[in-house]
Amino acid sequence: MNENEVRTNKRPFLSGPYFIWIIAFTVLPLIVIFRYALFDGNGHFTLSNIAAIFSSSINRKALWFSLEIALGCTAFCILLSYPLVMALKHLGLSKRGFSLFIIILPMWMNFILRILAWQMILSNNGILNLLLTTLGFEPVRIANTPTAIMIGSVYDYLPYMILPIYTSIMEINEDLIEAAKDLGANSFTVFCKIILPLSLPGLLSGIVMVFVPSMTSFVISDILGGGKLQLIGNIIEQEFMISNNWHVGSGLSVALMILVLLSMAFTRKRTADGKESLVW
Amino acid sequence: MSDVILQLEHITKSFDGKMILDDFNLEIGRNEFVTLLGPSGCGKSTILRIIGGFVRPDKGRVLFEGHDITMLPPEKRNVNTVFQKYSLFPHMSVADNIAFGLKLKKKSSSYIRDKIAYALRLVNLEGYDDRDPLSLSGGQQQRVAIARAIVNEPKVLLLDEPLGALDLKLRHEMQRELIKIKKEVGITFLYVTHDQEEALMMSDRIIVMNKGIIQQAGDSKSIYDEPQNAFVADFIGESNIIDGIMVKDLLVNIQGVDFPCVDTGFGENNPVDVVIRPEDLEIVPQGQGYLTGQVISVIFKGAYYEIKVKVDNYEWMIQSVDPAPVGGFVGLTIDPDNIQIMHKPVRDDEEVARDE
Secondary structure, three states, X not given: OHHHHHHHOOOHHHHHHHHHHHHHHHHXXXXXXXXXXXXXXXXXXXXXXXXXXXXXXXXXXXHHHHXXXXXXXXXXXXXXXXXXXXHHHOOOHHHHXXXXXXXXXXXXXXXXXXXXXXXXXXXXXXXXXXXXXXXXOOOOOOOOOHHHHHHHHHHHHHHHHHXXXXXXXXXXXXXXXXXXXXXXXXXXXXXXXXXXXXXXXXXXXXXXXXXXXXXXXXXXXHHHOOOOOOOHHHHHHHHHHOOOOHHHHHHHHHHHHHHHHHHOHHHHHHHHHOOOOOOO | OOOEEEEEEEEEEEEOOEEEEEEEXXXXXXXXXXXXXXXXXXXXXXXXXXXXXXXXXXXXXXXXXXXXXXXXXXXXXXXXXXXXXXXXXXXXXXHHHHHHHHHHOOOOHHHHHHHHHHHHHHOOOOOOOOOXXXXXXXXXXXXXXXXXXXXXXXXXXXXXXXXXXXXXXXXXXXHHHHHHHHHHHOXXXXXXXXXXXXXXXXXXXXXXXXOOEEEEEEOHHHHHHOOOOHHHHHHOOOOEEEEEEEEEOOEEEEOOEEEEOOOOOOOOOEEEEEEEOHHHOEEEEOOOOOXXXXXXEEEEOOOOEEEEEEEOOEEEEEEXXXXXXXXXXXXXXXXXXXXXXXXXXXXXXXXXXXOO
């Protein structure tokens, strides 16, 4: 142990580039954001920029809507991921790799392009309605509704849920599953009592990777919500880009960050007593 | 053997075109301690997995108390397995691990509590209820695995090299304990191992296997004393296996010298394999005994010396409590009782395993 410590400390300069990177692109921007958030235009200390997230009804509504989208998106991603991963698990090794590749493939395409594609699909004269009317069904009005935003979010963030769950389930030793069956567990019980609890580390990192970005995104709601449905991310964007009020914009960002940190607190506690280290 | 609990009939299994088991037949009696013994890849674990329900045979049937269970999934079989790698559930305490099967059977909580206490006492782990299984040593983990299987009161307990991952001293301790547990719970044990010493020590009956075929079945003593082919002789303990010619009944010619022996029925002037255990050879002064050779090495092994004596081109291995001078010439003698004659192998699975 001691020897290792000495060895790892021998070349501290190797971490230099990362150190500079973190300072330049994480710490400094954060300081700037906090600086804007905690002072008004006249340089006086204030908490009103941060409190703004609750003080206006538009902001409250946007925050609540963000929360709904984020929770819904996370829930859908979980519900879609487990059956998919279980199906992958039972595929042969070569098929499994290919299927995983297909799942990851969309992640290599531009994010905005993917969302624009969904706009084309879901718009009132879009591909989906064309299909429905050709098949003799009533067209649906999904464009610019929360449903559209939800579909776009789930589509975009699903791989981030699938991958960590996939990794943690593939790590489960097949012997454990056989042992459970040997003791009388059917496939459903094996899933509930063995696979689900042992995939918890993956599930938690999946939740972090889906919940946080879907809560704070603004591009999806911009494009699929038609600009009428505002997530808290849209409000922040407008404070910066349209109102040019960097103080309130930063205040809202800080408030959102605090809320996200609070909501993620439970995953952190989990890390403290579990052995797996999560995203953070 | 009148009360048969488990029967394997004409079991055939191949993986990726490689034949693992070929028309394998076995009957196991109630309360018997049967050991499948053989080198890795001989198919012994596959038999256990077929009985456990994890592998489906290509052909053949598994009968449990007379009922065909070949197609039954593992969770519906009245057998439990102790796996080589313990396979304890890492997210459950020791007590929860043991209770796993009982909870699935919807037993009352007081019944489960009593069973956990009983099982932990049986495996000498009282007070370990709340421990995290991964914090236990390998031996302790294997005890938990045994307790977890036994509380379900299976009629047959399958043990797949359960002590393979333990060090020698602990393995010996666990062997004695397994015998004790077996006596106390009174169920059938089907044990798989590649450790011949373990098999000899614990089993009522040993099934020696090679390449998916039973080479010999019998109790420890008969397997050791009367190996039926070169493979068994070589695999069970150390042996001198040498070509001989059966001159006639009760007389075998080895290295040009006629030895009296006790075997009959091998015909006249037929080539045979001769097995002589190293502890049965006796070193006598040069000129006495049947053979004369030069001592080429002497190694002290603790309880005995391992001495190699070269006679013509064959190196005899001898275990003796007295050393011999290296380079000196000595005579070798043997009691006719201790010469074991075997037919020459007719199939390759009967031959001495070359790379084990």
